Amino acid sequence: MSEKADILEPHRPIIDPHHHLWDRSRLDLGAMPFAEHGFSRMLRERPRYMLDELLADTDRGHDIRATVFIECRAMYRADGPKPLRSVGETEFVNGVAAVAASGVYGDTRACAGIVGHADLRLGADVAEVLEAHLSAGQGRFRGIRHSAAYDADENVLGPLSTRGTPAHLLRDPDFRKGFAELAPRGLSFDAWLLEPQLPDLVDLAQAFPDTTIVLDHVGGPVGIGVYAGQRDARFDEWRRRIKALAACDNVVVKLGGLAMPFAGFEWSYEHRPASHEALAGAWAPYIETCIEAFGATRCMFESNFPVDHFSCDYVTLWNAFKYLTRGCSEDEKNALFFDTAARVYRLDSISRS
Structure with missing residues (x-):
């Protein structure tokens, strides 16, 4: 599907609040660990995903008014103090955003918001890193993502299991000291973790009610590795945890990420679903549960591209x-596709009219 005639509701304005940029074409991706894991295969398929x-x-036909870049360890500084190297990613993305803002390449304001990485385990010392990101972002920097995704079975996260993330990062005292530096600077926190870890995020959200937390990928349902064949059986537990998290008023949720390999829907480049109806049917229990629990004004759809390209193209998604x-309703659609993202990431200059 690639023709603009195939677009549903082509005039509906959208902010895509979650995508990545990277160029890993110079890496030997075939030699990376867990080479047959779905995430590794995705990288081999899309080693380069830049502004073009x-x-x-x-x-391709959807009315994408703006996007928000989410950190992915791209273009870090090659040298200098290690804690500050992630600022290179913000420098890079801010340059991309400036190119998009020129209008030379169209109306989409790519990377209008930037979410970068800082090691919050630095505690109060992370303040220097946050200030550097804010300076590099030149008014576009919005928050931090420090991935907490972990599972004891390395086959679940595959190549991402080699990052050394501890089992309960969000409960680490030093992490929380660093986390406390976000709200005073008006920064939000994007939380990526897996469904079994959701209680840790509930505890964090309750401990920091003044910090906006964005739950990525509907809370990370799992269906591969040790969880293979168990996704449906774990649904009730996922739903219970989502409802507990929704009780925290400072948490919003991104609806997406289900096309990644981790959810275990058994789709891939070779075996993609036939239609958007097939995707919608599979995802409906997760999407509808989140909208019911959080309300439309605390939910936003996301592409998570190019990672979700593992299962479908951008138009179909x-x-x-x-x-x-x-x-x-129209008000609910406005919230889900545009308004929630605009509010949470403070994209005041982007209009849906």
Whole structure:
């Protein structure tokens, strides 16, 4: 599916609040650990995803007004103090955003918001890193993502299991000292973790009610590795944990990430679902539960590209989201596709009119 005629609701304005940029084409991706894991295969399929590739996706018919970049360990500084090397990613993305803002390549304001990485285990010393990100972002920097995704079975996260993330990062006292530095600077926290870890995020959200927390990827349902064949059986536990998290008023949720390999829907480049209807049918229990628990004004659809390209293309992904919401009111659709993202990431200059 690639023709603009195939777009559902083509005039609906969208902010895509979650995508990455990277160029790993010079790496020997075939030699990376867990070479047959779905995430490794995705990297081999999409080793380069820069502004050209992003705009090729956003220009295929959906009305993508702006995007938010989420950290992915791209373009770190090659030298200098180690804690500050992640600032290189913000410097790089801010340059991309400036190119997009020129209008030379179209109307989409790519990377209008930037979420970077800082090691919050630095405690209060992370303040220097946060200030450096804010300076490098030149008004576009919005928050931090310090991934907490972990599972004892390395086959679940595959190549990402080699990052050395501890089992309960969000409960680490030093991490929480660093986390306390976010709210005073108006910074939010994007939380990526897996469903069994959600109680840690509930505890964190309750401990820091003044910090906006964005739950990525509907809380990370799992269906591979030790969880293979158990995704449906774990649904009730996932739903219970989502409802507990929704009780924390400072938490919002991104609806997406289900096309990644971790959820275990057994789709891949060779075996993609036939249609957006098929995607919508599989994802509906997760999407609808989140909207019911959080309310539309605390939910936002995300592409998570290029990672979710593992299962579908950009057009089909957004068509699936639109198909899922065909029974929603106009106000609910505005919130899900645009307003929540604009509010949470403070994209005041982006208009849906």
